[in-house]
Amino acid sequence: MRNLGPERFQSNRFIRKLLHLADASSTDIFYDLGCGIGQLCVVAVTEFGVRKTVGFESHRGRAKKAEKRVKKLGLDDRIQIKNEDFWQSDISEATIAYFGLTESEEDVADFEKKLIPGCRLVTLFLPFVGVVPKEVDYPFYLMQLPFTKTKSASLWISTVLFKKATFEELYQELDSDKEYGYDKVTFKRLVKERLINE
Ligand SMILES: C[S@@+](CC[C@H](N)C(=O)[O-])C[C@H]1O[C@@H](n2cnc3c(N)ncnc32)[C@H](O)[C@@H]1O
Secondary structure, eight states: OOOOOOSOOOOHHHHHHHHHHTTOOTTOEEEEESOTTSHHHHHHHHHHOOSEEEEEOOSHHHHHHHHHHHHHTTOTTTEEEEOSOGGGSOOTTOSEEEEOSOOOTTHHHHHHHHSOTTOEEEEESSOOTTBOOSEEETTEEEEESSOOBOSOHHHHHHHHHSSOOOHHHHHHHHHHOSSOOOOHHHHHHHHIIIIIOO
16 A cells, blocks of 8 residues: 545535646546545535546555545435545546545556546645646646646756755755655655666
């Protein structure tokens, strides 16, 4: 199992921000890859009219709580909660996916295999290392399959920080960001593999 992440859920205001960024609508199927208590799925259906949503949650207690909430709200015909590791599941139906966890080594390659072309993938705090986001509404980055890989390290850094900067300045900013707890070792390794040794 990769990083499970904390029991920290987003407010409706942030959820709306990320669904607006993805331009969610009634033609979409939304997957929350690590759904906690399922609130992203609830807002996607009730406020954005998304056709169907699936929330994956590998923590049994959280998945149970999400299922109960969805039933209580009478939304179980449009929201499915799966107590599964999404990496082990078929997610190819998604037209929008949300991934709020920190990036691990294999994630880009795995998403390229698992998600369909055209799928919009929203991440939190950072885009995948070396992938150019299509749109940004910080703290959310929207990337689309097939991923656009950056032409240069400086271009990627400037899409992350919204200014030109060096790698050292990038690390300093991320280190000093109290909101964002990142896996610095993995991040630096990915930067080295994808941006420095290009
Ligand atoms: C920080 S919470 C975010 C919940 C919700 N998406 C939100 O933004 O409010 C992340 C959740 O992802 C779950 N998770 C982590 N890795 C997972 C995996 N591989 N498959 C399913 N759930 C996972 C964790 O158990 C945790 O509840």
